[in-house]
Amino acid sequence: MLNSVIWPVVTLGGLAILFGIVLAFASKKFAVAVNPKTAEVREVLPGANCGGCGFAGCDALADAISSGKAAVTACPVGGSELAEKLAQIMGVTADATEKKVARVLCGGDCNNAKEKYEYQGIEDCKAAEALAGGSKSCKYGCTGLGSCVKACPFDAIHVVNGVAVVDEEKCTACAKCVAVCPKNIIELVPVSNEVRVLCKNQEKGKDVMQSCKVGCIACQKCVKVCKFDAIVFENNLARIDYSKCTNCMMCAEACPTKTIYANFNNRKKAKVIDDKCIGCTICAKNCNFEAIEGELKGKHVVLEDKCVGCGVCYEKCPKDAIEMK
Amino acid sequence: MNLLVILVSVVFVNNFVLSRFLGICPFLGVSKKLETAVGMSIAVTFVMALASVMSWLVQTYLLVPLGIEYMQTIAFILVIAGLVQFVEMVIKKTSPTLYQALGVYLPLITTNCAVLGVAILNIQSNFNLIETLVNGVGGGLSFTLAIVLFAGVRERLETAPIPKALEGFPIAMLAASLLSIAFFAFQGLI
Numbered sequence: 194m195l196n197s198v199i200w201p202v203v204t205l206g207g208l209a210i211l212f213g214i215v216l217a218f219a220s221k222k223f224a225v226a227v228n229p230k231t232a233e234v235r236e237v238l239p240g241a242n243c244g245g246c247g248f249a250g251c252d253a254l255a256d257a258i259s260s261g262k263a264a265v266t267a268c269p270v271g272g273s274e275l276a277e278k279l280a281q282i283m284g285v286t287a288d289a290t291e292k293k294v295a296r297v298l299c300g301g302d303c304n305n306a307k308e309k310y311e312y313q314g315i316e317d318c319k320a321a322e323a324l325a326g327g328s329k330s331c332k333y334g335c336t337g338l339g340s341c342v343k344a345c346p347f348d349a350i351h352v353v354n355g356v357a358v359v360d361e362e363k364c365t366a367c368a369k370c371v372a373v374c375p376k377n378i379i380e381l382v383p384v385s386n387e388v389r390v391l392c393k394n395q396e397k398g399k400d401v402m403q404s405c406k407v408g409c410i411a412c413q414k415c416v417k418v419c420k421f422d423a424i425v426f427e428n429n430l431a432r433i434d435y436s437k438c439t440n441c442m443m444c445a446e447a448c449p450t451k452t453i454y455a456n457f458n459n460r461k462k463a464k465v466i467d468d469k470c471i472g473c474t475i476c477a478k479n480c481n482f483e484a485i486e487g488e489l490k491g492k493h494v495v496l497e498d499k500c501v502g503c504g505v506c507y508e509k510c511p512k513d514a515i516e517m518k
Numbered sequence: 519m520n521l522l523v524i525l526v527s528v529v530f531v532n533n534f535v536l537s538r539f540l541g542i543c544p545f546l547g548v549s550k551k552l553e554t555a556v557g558m559s560i561a562v563t564f565v566m567a568l569a570s571v572m573s574w575l576v577q578t579y580l581l582v583p584l585g586i587e588y589m590q591t592i593a594f595i596l597v598i599a600g601l602v603q604f605v606e607m608v609i610k611k612t613s614p615t616l617y618q619a620l621g622v623y624l625p626l627i628t629t630n631c632a633v634l635g636v637a638i639l640n641i642q643s644n645f646n647l648i649e650t651l652v653n654g655v656g657g658g659l660s661f662t663l664a665i666v667l668f669a670g671v672r673e674r675l676e677t678a679p680i681p682k683a684l685e686g687f688p689i690a691m692l693a694a695s696l697l698s699i700a701f702f703a704f705q706g707l708i
Contacts, residue, residue, distance in 0.1 A: 201586045205593060208576075212600035219604055223611035 245367030300391035300407035341370035415444035441503035461502035469514035476506035528656035541632030555669035563658025570654025
């Protein structure tokens with residue numbers, strides 16, 4: 194009786210203890226050193242696994258960052274806030290990266306662009322593209338079928354009145370929509386740039402006018418009005434060089450078809466802080482719009498109706514006596 | 519000749535998945551893509567071969583001499599679980615490439631009933647050590663054959679026009695049962 198209890202207990206218990214010892218020994222002997230920073234980096238990454246960084250998800254990026262294969266700024270979703278955190282973990286300094294947003298560069302909505310035919314195929318931009326470049330009379334414009342809407346993992350892009358519109362609050366610049374758009378009309382742009390050309394049509398002015406009310410007709414008025422050489426003109430189309438653009442929005446004012454769009458509510462105004470101004474006249478000399486008046490050694494004043502908020506005076510003032518509001 | 523008969527028997531006639539209905543869980547779970555199915559089946563083959571030999575040794579030199587064959591199930595589970603853990607550690611250290619290929623599947627196999635099944639069937643069939651090894655490898659191959667065939671079918675099902683109500687698992691179940699019926703054609707072979 195006793196034997197029939199003791200032997201199984203001893204045998205199985207012995208086996209279990211043996212395996213336990215072997216495994217404990219093996220876990221020490223075969224321990225693989227894991228980079229502790231990988232876990233830390235993974236912790237702060239957003240975890241949406243959107244693939245916007247070009248790696249196969251957040252785990253892969255964490256691996257790449259912690260082993261130095263990717264920069265701390267590699268995650269476009271986290272922006273500069275995340276880059277700072279990652280820089281702290283990795284012990285490097287992050288160059289300030291400005292948040293970018295996707296922008297749909299087409300204004301051809303149902304009111305503005307004419308229809309070439311009635312599209313009844315499947316709801317997919319690529320499919321429509323294959324049918325004579327889409328139903329809209331402009332073959333460069335947004336088809337409005339929302340392939341980008343389906344691709345967006347953050348619900349930040351929607352089709353409004355026949356044209357895709359980005360919700361800049363939600364957009365994380367993961368570039369999924371950019372990749373999926375068959376017309377290549379979505380671009381990633383630094384969020385502080387207000388001005389945009391809502392047209393990609395490379396045809397001559399007359400043809401553009403026939404197909405869309407808000408097309409770039411290649412009149413080049415914007416090129417003439419821009420004081421900062423920030424408008425590049427090529428292929429019958431104006432393009433803004435954002436490294437030079439100062440958000441003065443003069444081109445948007447000048448554009449006859451309102452193809453160049455800017456939200457004038459966001460236009461800033463320069464203001465002289467009286468206490469700091471020493472009357473050096475540097476701001477007045479540099480102003481391209483004759484919007485600053487004042488005598489030498491006297492307080493200067495910004496003429497609000499002339500100021501366009503380009504910010505040149507703000508940058509030039511040696512005493513930091515100008516603020517932009 | 520005897521070994522060949524064992525191999526053909528276990529791979530085709532008494533296929534572990536399609537005739538004995540062992541290891542159905544990974545068969546349905548990891549068969550969505552051909553690539554993962556192949557990775558899983560390599561890991562299963564590896565573990566089955568090892569587990570067969572180890573459990574045969576435990577049975578012959580420990581359980582039988584002590585007269586406690588009735589503890590077979592628990593002893594085998596213990597052996598298989600410990601073995602898989604040990605193998606996982608060794609692979610992780612010695613071959614990172616192999617670990618990347620098999621790593622995720624190894625812990626899943628610990629409790630795979632096909633592995634325990636092959637260990638117990640070896641004992642029930644009174645195999646010697648060599649026959650046990652062949653049966654273990656054959657068991658792994660039979661799992662491989664079944665899951666790779668099924669993964670191919672499922673990849674095609676993805677693009678096939680299937681009635682809404684049958685999409686996903688229902689059609690997979692139907693396909694699996696048809697595959698199983700097809701394998702019954704091997705019954706008269708041996």
